[in-house]
Amino acid sequence: MKASRAKSRKEKRERATAYHEAGHAVASYRFNHYGGNLTIVPGGNVLGSCVSEGEWADGSTDIEQIIVLHAGYAAEERYDKYAKAPYFEVCDSSSCPCGLSELSDYEKIYCLMRRNGLTGEEFTSQETIRNHSLAIKARKIIDENWQIIEAIAEKLFIYKTLNDTEWSIIIDAFNEGDDWNACFESMRAFGNASS
Numbered sequence: 001m002k003a004s005r006a007k008s009r010k011e012k013r014e015r016a017t018a019y020h021e022a023g024h025a026v027a028s029y030r031f032n033h034y035g036g037n038l039t040i041v042p043g044g045n046v047l048g049s050c051v052s053e054g055e056w057a058d059g060s061t062d063i064e065q066i067i068v069l070h071a072g073y074a075a076e077e078r079y080d081k082y083a084k085a086p087y088f089e090v091c092d093s094s095s096c097p098c099g100l101s102e103l104s105d106y107e108k109i110y111c112l113m114r115r116n117g118l119t120g121e122e123f124t125s126q127e128t129i130r131n132h133s134l135a136i137k138a139r140k141i142i143d144e145n146w147q148i149i150e151a152i153a154e155k156l157f158i159y160k161t162l163n164d165t166e167w168s169i170i171i172d173a174f175n176e177g178d179d180w181n182a183c184f185e186s187m188r189a190f191g192n193a194s195s
Helices: 002-030 062-079 105-115 126-130 133-144 146-159 164-176 180-193
Strands: none
Touching (some): 002 062, 002 133, 002 146, 002 164, 062 105, 062 146, 133 146, 146 164, 146 180, 164 180
């Protein structure tokens, strides 16, 4: 019985992570940022990952990056209304660390907001950041693309990792009104046949 409960918890966590990563992917795609694998295979201190951060490194798209970071939690919360973002300490230094890759999504959001002058005295908790207008924009992207996110999350849960062609073909098929599942499976079969 304990083993089945542990398996159930692991499956629930993986599904929530699949929705989280699918939310990041769809939001980044809507801002024309492509590339990178989606995975729900844990590594280091993360449960999954999406889109290479190298693309965001120049700081020219910080606002888009903040929305994309929020989108992961927005998708996870829509999937599981009891989902909670991990706790983090709000940075009170005048300069946030440059090594964003070691930070949680919310820590990255705070640092990017601070770098762009979007924080003030009212940003003293995760809740105030969560209710910022950029978080609201992220939730709107999630709501408008919910069927796509469900489709990507479903395939991500099954296969554990999707390359950029695999998850973007789902988005493209939805956008074109095509059968996304047939497109995905056909592309995947072709990809496996040529390997």
